[in-house]
Amino acid sequence: MTVRxxxxxxxxxxAARLSRWLRENTAREPQPEVETCTDPLSLxxxxxxxxxxxxxxxDMGRCSGIELARRLRRVQARxxxxxxxxxxxxxxxxxxxxxxxxxxxxxxxxxLPAYYAAALEVLRxxxxxxxxxxxxxxxxxxxxxxxxxxxxxxxxxxxxxxxxRSGQAFYGKMEEESRRLAESGFLRVHKSYLVNIAHxxxxxxxxxxxxxxxxxPVSRRNYPTIRTTxxxxxxxx
Numbered sequence: 316m317t318v319r320x321x322x323x324x325x326x327x328x329x330a331a332r333l334s335r336w337l338r339e340n341t342a343r344e345p346q347p348e349v350e351t352c353t354d355p356l357s358l359x360x361x362x363x364x365x366x367x368x369x370x371x372x373x374d375m376g377r378c379s380g381i382e383l384a385r386r387l388r389r390v391q392a393r394x395x396x397x398x399x400x401x402x403x404x405x406x407x408x409x410x411x412x413x414x415x416x417x418x419x420x421x422x423x424x425x426x427l428p429a430y431y432a433a434a435l436e437v438l439r440x441x442x443x444x445x446x447x448x449x450x451x452x453x454x455x456x457x458x459x460x461x462x463x464x465x466x467x468x469x470x471x472x473x474x475x476x477x478x479x480r481s482g483q484a485f486y487g488k489m490e491e492e493s494r495r496l497a498e499s500g501f502l503r504v505h506k507s508y509l510v511n512i513a514h515x516x517x518x519x520x521x522x523x524x525x526x527x528x529x530x531x532p533v534s535r536r537n538y539p540t541i542r543t544t545x546x547x548x549x550x551x552x
Contacts, residue, residue, distance in 0.1 A: 316442060318347040318435065319365060323383065324372035324399060327353045329420060333370060333399070336427060355383055364390045368434050370418070373400045373409070384412040392514065392526035393441070393459065395434045413516060413526065437513065440499050447473070449485045456480060458499050462525055464492055464509040476527070500548060504533045504541055512548050 324330040355378040371380030441459025465472040471487035
């Protein structure tokens with residue numbers, strides 16, 4: 316697995332320090348391809364969307380990391396965003412663009428190993444496959460390409476990032492699939508919906524919105540448990 320990383324910070328010394336750590340402290344992992352940028356305005360949408368993990372400084376003067384993230388999310392939603400900041404007060408806008416972690420510059424060496432390991436685990440899970448039987452044939456799809464599963468009586472309907480595969484229905488039980496996919500980052504937000512947490516843009520007591528714009532209902536009765544599971548997945552290990 317090749318991991319492509321962007322470090323974008325207008326503080327050249329810090330950008331070099333972070334990039335150096337990523338290159339020198341990942342011997343047991345797939346060697347990452349690390350690119351450093353100190354001028355956020357030079358980044359095109361195509362270049363931004365080429366990375367798996369992006370370390371973005373929140374405060375870069377003319378162009379903030381949040382603005383870069385908004386541009387990126389208009390193009391694609393799969394990249395993991397780690398916002399780098401000098402301040403303990405994290406920007407709520409970061410969560411609106413799907414922040415994976417917030418990294419305090421003053422705690423770089425302390426927090427970065429766990430954050431990087433967690434990001435790699437998410438990328439590995441996306442490469443894992445989900446198997447199901449359709450019309451007597453065994454089918455496979457990457458877990459990362461699944462938005463959610465929908466229960467329709469005795470059938471489960473697959474909703475994916477690929478329009479050609481979305482809408483396929485096969486026999487299955489929601490209870491069994493919920494247990495099967497729980498450790499892969501899937502959350503049952505409603506009796507009829509099992510959602511890939513990686514694609515959740517926002518979640519509240521009434522509904523959840525996915526990164527493709529789909530809005531699904533959330534069980535009010537089970538919301539406390541749903542919210543706890545979601546936050547545990549999203550927050551630092």
